[in-house]
Amino acid sequence: MARPRKPLLSRDRIVGAASALVDSEGLGAVSTRRLAAELGVSGPSLYNHFRNKDEILDAVADGVSAKVDLSMFDPADGRDWRTALHDYAVSYRAALTEHPNIVPVLARGPGRRPAGLRVADAVFGAMVRAGWPPAQATYIGALMRYFITGSALGSFASGFVDDETAYDPEDYPHLGQAHLLAERRQKVDEGAFETGLRALIEGLALQYEQLSPAKERPGTVRRTPKGR
Template identity: 70%
Template sequence: MARPRTPLLSRERIVVTALALVDGDGLDALSTRRLAAELSVSGPSLYNHFATKDELLDAVVDSVMGEVDLSMFAAGADWRTALRDWARSYRAALAAHPNIVPVLAQGPGRRPNALRLADAVFGCLVAAGWPRGQATRIGALMRYFITGSALGSFAAGFPEDAELYAAEYPHLTEAHLLAEHRRSIDEGAFEMGLEALLDGLTLRYRRPAG
């Protein structure tokens, strides 16, 4: 029996191809027609694996969540160290797939990897002695901070036009130079914010009850 020219479809192959499309061309590029063309299959064959585009998109988002390292929670690190290491891994995953961030920011839904992530963070905080309500709020706070940092580049938002700032913005006379230092500025801001956030939580954690 002759072997098929195109490898058989699988959920994993569809998700990997869909994520590559989103990474390369943005969320709007993800359509059944475009995806089928990339996979060299007919559009209807995709529905044997995903009933709707939303179901497919959930799987794509969850595959990104699967890139986030959660091992620090199982390793028994103290809550501050665990949150720091996890936040860095989470941001790295989002930085690798920035076009998926707007969908991811909507919450975990029924996505298994996203729910495992939320469970690990909450469990770590509760085990460390944080009240459950505060642990929930800390988890939300961390997600706001990390996804917010991945939504765009602060440095890249300033046009590289020195004349734009010269007359009316006296404190921004070097803003046109920011874009060329984009990575160091954005990563430095994330690290500074992360440490400030953790410092504040540590003070709250050590505050005597009552």
């Protein structure tokens, strides 16, 4: 019998099937046995491409990291570090909200995942070029990951039921409109993210102003006191 022109199995096929399972049923649905059944192959054949389930999930997570726009950190892009951090955070969150079930894997950090490491490298490099000390640049990279992945781990708005009788005003005098939050989930969650992101970056900007004299910080214009 002639061999098939296309291989029955590939890393991309396995990752695609695993990603679909994670998106539809969550991390607990993924097993090598389940994936083999979905792909119509024998279980051991998966091990020709991945050593175990954790490696498959790492590949799924890295596929999500690869969707994050990093162009704002290119030295030729022209955006200052504040705008770059904001735009990066928005892009990262957008990628996570499309695949929320994989967030716990991403939250563990990049490990050896190539796309995840490129994200970390881009953020750190951009902050150092902007004049942040390496230690502070590391903290900023960590802070952004905490904030972005944390925002994608769950929805504040959907944590409330849409039953207006659920929140007795005698017990919860300030939750009279809480039952409306669930139906306004996207607006509430996006508004909360943007509010927190602006506050975070404004706070970093205050720290940045205290780092060193303006002439030592790239992209900073020294202000001339009035009357001089």
